Amino acid sequence: MNDAIDAVDASLRVWRDAIDAELSHVASRDAELPSRLRDAIQYALTGGGKRLRGLLLLAAHDALGGHGDASGLAAAVEVVHAYSLVHDDLPCMDNDSMRRGRPTMHRAFDVATATVAGVAMVPLAVGEAVRGARALRLDAAATKQLVRALMRASGATGMVGGQLLDLEGEGQDLGVTDLEAVHGAKTGALISAALLMGGIAAKGTESQLDALRTAGNALGLAFQIADDVLDATESSEALGKTAGHDAALAKSTYASVLGVAPARIRSDALVAEALETLEALSLRSGPLDRLAHFVAARRS
Numbered sequence: 001m002n003d004a005i006d007a008v009d010a011s012l013r014v015w016r017d018a019i020d021a022e023l024s025h026v027a028s029r030d031a032e033l034p035s036r037l038r039d040a041i042q043y044a045l046t047g048g049g050k051r052l053r054g055l056l057l058l059a060a061h062d063a064l065g066g067h068g069d070a071s072g073l074a075a076a077v078e079v080v081h082a083y084s085l086v087h088d089d090l091p092c093m094d095n096d097s098m099r100r101g102r103p104t105m106h107r108a109f110d111v112a113t114a115t116v117a118g119v120a121m122v123p124l125a126v127g128e129a130v131r132g133a134r135a136l137r138l139d140a141a142a143t144k145q146l147v148r149a150l151m152r153a154s155g156a157t158g159m160v161g162g163q164l165l166d167l168e169g170e171g172q173d174l175g176v177t178d179l180e181a182v183h184g185a186k187t188g189a190l191i192s193a194a195l196l197m198g199g200i201a202a203k204g205t206e207s208q209l210d211a212l213r214t215a216g217n218a219l220g221l222a223f224q225i226a227d228d229v230l231d232a233t234e235s236s237e238a239l240g241k242t243a244g245h246d247a248a249l250a251k252s253t254y255a256s257v258l259g260v261a262p263a264r265i266r267s268d269a270l271v272a273e274a275l276e277t278l279e280a281l282s283l284r285s286g287p288l289d290r291l292a293h294f295v296a297a298r299r300s
Helices: 002-008 012-029 035-045 052-063 071-088 111-135 140-154 159-168 176-201 206-233 254-258 260-280 286-297
Strands: none
Touching: 012 035, 012 052, 012 071, 012 111, 012 286, 035 071, 035 111, 052 071, 052 176, 052 206, 052 286, 071 111, 071 140, 071 159, 071 176, 111 140, 111 176, 140 159, 140 176, 159 176, 176 206, 176 254, 206 254, 206 260, 206 286, 254 260, 260 286
16 A cells, blocks of 8 residues: 555655654654563554555645654654554454554564553654654644644544444444544544644644644545445455454444445545645645545545
C-alpha cells in the first residue's frame, strides 16, 4: 500500500521518509524503557504502513503556508495510530494474527508485552508532539492545543470510545447511523486531528481549523468505508492483514449494510464533501487533493 501512495504522488515519498526517520528514534529516546518493551515498540513503529495520517498533517501544514519541518508532529500522530493497531489486534479485541504483512505484536512477542507497549506508546506520542512543536518554535499555547487535539482524538470521545462501540456492535445489526458513530470516533477522529494539528502548527485561523476538522471527519469515514470494502473483497496477501475478519467477528460494516457498490459511492461522496469544505476557504492544495483522491481510489 506504500507503493499505492507513491503512485498517487511520488513527491509524498519524501514526507513519508521524514516521518519514518522520526519514528525510528521514538523508542530509543526514552532511556527508561525496558529493553523488551523498547524492542516491541520499535517493532510496531517501523513495520511499514501508509503513514496517511502523518502525511495529511504535513499536507495541511503545507496548505496553510506553514514554515519549518513538521515531521515530528506527523510522527506523533503515527505513534498513536500504531498503538491503536497493537491494541486492536489483541485477543480480547479483534484477535488478529497479521498486520502489515507480518505477525501482530502479541504474536511476535506476547500478549502482556503488547498490552503494556500499547499503553506506553501514548506518553511517547505526547513527548513526540511536544518535541515537534519545539522544533517549529511554537509557543506554549500552541503546544498545549496540539497535545489536546491529539489526546482528545485518542480518548473516550475518539479512538477508545469508538473501539468500545465497535466491540459492543459485534453480532448486532447496525445501521448506517450507528456505523458512522462507531467509525467517526474509532477511525475518523485521528484523521481529523491530523489535519487539525497541521493547521494549528501553521497558525491557521479558527475558520480554517474548523474546515480542516470537518474535512478530516469526512475523509475519516471515507477511509473506513473503503477499508470495509477491501476487507470484504481482497485477499489477506493483498491487504497485509487477515481478510474477511469483520465477517468472522459478525461485525456490521459499510460493505455488509450498504453493499459494495453503494458503499463505494458513499465513500466518493464523502471525499468530494471534504474537498468542497477545503475549497470554501481556499485550503485545497496539490498534496491534500492527491491524498484525498488516494482515499477515494482505494479499490479492490
